[in-house]
Amino acid sequence: MNSEGTWWQDAVVYQIYPQSFNDSDGDGVGDLSGIHERLDYLDELGVDIIWLNPVYDSPHHDDGYDVRDYRSIREEYGTMADWEQLLAALHERDMRLIMDLVVNHTSDEHEWFQASRRAPDGEYGDYYVWRDGRPATDATDSPGPPDRAPPNDWEAAFGGPAWSYDDLRGQYYLHLFLEEQPDLDWTTPDVRTDVYEMMEWWLEKGIDGFRLDVINLVSKPADLSSGRGPGIEACAGGPRLEEFLAEMAAETFDNYDAVTIGEMPAVTVEQARRYTGPDGPLDMVFHFDHMTLDYDEEDGWWGLTEPSLADLKEVITRWQTELADGWNALYLGNHDQPRIVSRFGDDEQYRYESATALATLLLTLRGTPFIYQGDELSIRNYPFxxxxxxxxxxxxxxxxxxxxxxxxxxxxxxxxxxxxxTRDNARTPMQWDATANAGFTDGDPWLPVNPDYREVNAAAQQDDPRSVLAYYQRLIELRHETPALVYGEYELLLPAHESVFAYRRTLEDDRLLVVLNLDDEPSRLETLAASPRLLGNYDDPTDTTTLRPYEAVIAQDP
Structure with a gap:
């Protein structure tokens, strides 16, 4: 659900991956107190909302997305008191906090799963997706006994089968991700009740919303006796999803001034309209259409191709124009994706220019932009x-x-x-300064620091008016001051141009041009000649009809 003019539509979101942001106690792992120490930096950047990746108690097989206890803080991150101090400090700065919530699955160490294993007929016996499996005469290559094959041939997102056999219970359980992440059975009413009570507990503590991890996978197909291929594709947008989302909204966040963003693999724009329109249960969704543009058509993740600007324009324009009354969650990178300057830009010769051009794209579209930590410094992929x-x-x-x-x-x-x-490209430690370990920790960092940290770091850029960081600050300020950049209608210009992405944003009488040359060669463009410039990533041009490599211009449309 959404209504134009809300605080979260006007906002710019900054995503923090706690393990890699700032370590306050020297153990090599970022923590809540470390985030607290850096709030002035975030305030100066100009962001309004912090999205915090999971900080719940977890064995961390999947970096916190395997929750052992939803109402406790992971010991390495600190205590609940540390979290409460962070929330209070954010609110004192008029900043908001969104928690990352994982309720498609839990950790296999969660008390619900352990009870479900021990007592199939007990209170938690049907909290997870359990099946006997298929009869087999020689299932020696299956994860279970030789006479029982998995219920179907689904593949887990992280490799291998999506079913594991539990010897204690004598059944298979479904895990669309790791075997340590068993999927909850959302058809069990008590599962939903317990989840909603936990969500309300966090809302009562004062959080400002949730990012809902892979939330469109919670409704499984009714028949699990057959099927092959990726399990997440078979479960995305399942038969009872809209029912579950509507119930969740009514029981929890509809009763608070909170924002909800659903991460949804394989979601279509048509589905997103229903989920986020005026009568939908959510405010925004994260789609993945632009995150697979460098996937090979046949080999998918295993095949690397060059992202096409034509395809990028098509995806962005489709979501900008066809979402109708819905609202976009805008992002180019996050904790699961490569660094944006390496993926979509040029992280060598035109690092500054391409990083700022991509920032311009992100922050001038209709929707709420999400900046991932370090992208405002142009941190790039790590040479593993x-x-x-x-x-x-x-x-x-x-x-x-x-x-x-x-x-x-x-x-x-x-x-x-x-x-x-690798997702670790986005998870290397934040580059704060040129001291050892980039100022992230006094200990041994849990992941190596990018070797270019002595040149690329926050301290160096804070003193440089022509840095990527300074450009992000000016761009965020311009967005805050310019309603047309937030709410204006989007119109694609020059759709056939091979290197220029140009569009118009219009709100009543205010018309703006955004023109981006996403190429390492100059591009000729006559339409900019008479347009007063509001912001650009180059000095004032001497030739107003030529865009330099990765040049970005925001101009008043005369």
Missing amino acids: ESLAEQEDAMTVGRVQAAIDRGEIDSFETVRELVRER
Whole structure:
């Protein structure tokens, strides 16, 4: 649900991956007190909302997305008192806090799952998706006993089958991700009741909303006795999803001044209209259409292709124009994606220019923009040399599964691909200054720091008016001052141009042009000649008809 003019529509969101943001106690892991220490930096940047990746108690098989206790804080991050102090400090600065909530699955160490394993007929016996499996005569290659194959042939997102066999209970359980992340059975009313009570508990503590992890997977198909391929594709947008979302809204966040953003793999713009329109249960959704533009049509994640500007224009324009009364959640990168300057820009010769051009794109579209930590500094992908350096469960799982199946010989076969794909690119420590470990920690960082941190860091850019950080600050300020950049209608210009992405934003009599040359060669463009410029990432031009490499211009449309 949404109504134009709300606080979250006017806002700019900054995403924090706590483990990698700032370490206050020298153990090599970022923490809540470390975030508290850096609030002045975020205030100066100009952002309005902090989205905090999961900080709940977790064994961290998937970096916090395997929750062991929803009402406790992971010990490495601090205490509930630390969290409460952080929330209070944010609110004192008129900033808001969004919590990341994972309720498609839990950790296998959660008390619900342990009780479900022990007592199939007990209180929690039907809290998870359990099945007996299919009869088999020789299922020696399955994860269960030789006479019982998995219920179907779904694949888990992180590699291997989506079903694991539990010897204690004597049944298979579904896990669309890691085997340590069993899926909750949302058809069980008590599951939903317990989830809603937990959500209300956090809302009562004063949070300002939720980012709902893979929330469109909670409704599974009624029949699980057959099927193959990725399990998440089979479950996305399931038969009771809208019912569950409407119930969740009515029981929880509809009763608070809170924002909700649903992460939704494989969601279509038509579905998103229903989920986020005036009568929908959510405020925004994260779609993935632009996150797979560099995937090969046949090989998917395993095939690396150059993102096409034509395809990027098509995806963005479709979501800008067809979402109708819905509201976009705008992002180019996050904790699950490569660094944006490496993926969509040029992180060598035109690092500043391409980083600021991408910032201009992100912050001048209709919707609420989400900045991922470090993108405002142009942090780039890390040059990983081995699988042993990787902590990303998805990358390690997929590569190991491919090796086990004999599809690749070793990590060396796919090293260049992994360097581009691994989620650890986004998770290397924040680069605060040129001291040891980029000022992130006094200890040994849990992931290596990018080797260019002595040149690329916050301290250096805070003193440089021509830095990527300074440009982000000016751009955020311009967005806050210019309602047309937030609410204006979007109109694509020059749709066939091979290197220029241009569009008009119109709100009543205010008309703005946004023109981006997303190429490392100059582009000729006559339409800018008479347009007064509001902001750009180059000095004032001497030739008003030529866009320089990765030049970005925001101009008044005369």
